[in-house]
Amino acid sequence: MTSGARLVVLGRQGAGKGTQCVRLSRHYVIPHIATGDMLRAAVRAGTELGRRAKQIMDDGDLVPDEVMVGIVDERLERGDTTHRGYILDGFPRTVAQAEALAAITEARPLDVVIDLDVPTEVVLARLASRRACVDCGTNYSTSSPPRYGWRCDNCGGEVVQRDDDKPEAIKHRLAAYEAKTAPLIEWYKDRDLLEVVDGQGDPDEVTQRVVVAIDARRLA
Ligand code: AMP
Numbered sequence: 001m002t003s004g005a006r007l008v009v010l011g012r013q014g015a016g017k018g019t020q021c022v023r024l025s026r027h028y029v030i031p032h033i034a035t036g037d038m039l040r041a042a043v044r045a046g047t048e049l050g051r052r053a054k055q056i057m058d059d060g061d062l063v064p065d066e067v068m069v070g071i072v073d074e075r076l077e078r079g080d081t082t083h084r085g086y087i088l089d090g091f092p093r094t095v096a097q098a099e100a101l102a103a104i105t106e107a108r109p110l111d112v113v114i115d116l117d118v119p120t121e122v123v124l125a126r127l128a129s130r131r132a133c134v135d136c137g138t139n140y141s142t143s144s145p146p147r148y149g150w151r152c153d154n155c156g157g158e159v160v161q162r163d164d165d166k167p168e169a170i171k172h173r174l175a176a177y178e179a180k181t182a183p184l185i186e187w188y189k190d191r192d193l194l195e196v197v198d199g200q201g202d203p204d205e206v207t208q209r210v211v212v213a214i215d216a217r218r219l220a
Helices: 017-028 035-045 048-058 065-076 079-084 095-104 120-129 167-181 183-190 203-219
Strands: 005-010 032-034 085-089 112-117 130-133 139-141 194-198
Touching: 005 017, 005 183, 005 203, 017 032, 017 085, 017 203, 032 035, 032 065, 035 048, 035 065, 035 085, 048 065, 065 079, 065 095, 079 085, 095 183, 112 183, 112 203, 120 130, 120 167, 167 183, 183 194, 194 203
Parallel strands: 005 085, 005 112, 032 085, 112 194
Antiparallel strands: 130 139
């Protein structure tokens, strides 16, 4: 079996992070930790966190740093991540979160941060056609829907347009990305952890590019 890895994947909404992270999680046999999925699960379960996060998410804003850092800190303490590593999808999203993550992972630092690079005009088109399973988060699109009706191929859940993929929220989320998350690219470059990978084209080819970038780092 391939050795594990501690990974962060950055990229605009709609860059294909979710799809690629699922594949990387299988390839390296490490848990896929998607903070957006964790928050959506909390919303569905009606927990205190879910109630606080719902409106913020629907508006396309960011959940406060201290809340997110708490969630990720707790998750990274579980044995599955300390054993083989993990892939973080959707965290960090601000410099304050990156600083907190560096402190949390001081004993076992990140191996590499992938920036999945897809230009804004391309992600805008992808997001408008994106549909997702309300139960497991699997992504589809209007041009590649699930096999039977709008029911998830994975779990049978209903496949719908996410509230935060509606046009107003998309605009807001992309603006938040440029203002708050894009600075992380320089931040990780300065720490010599960044690999920029072209996220356009066939998803299998993108996965291959990412794996090559990660393995080159780990062997260096
Ligand atoms: P995603 O599925 O990654 O696009 O996340 C959906 C929404 O969850 C985001 O638009 C934010 O409102 C919230 N969210 C997820 N991860 C974070 C994070 N690291 N920091 C702040 N908010 C987050």
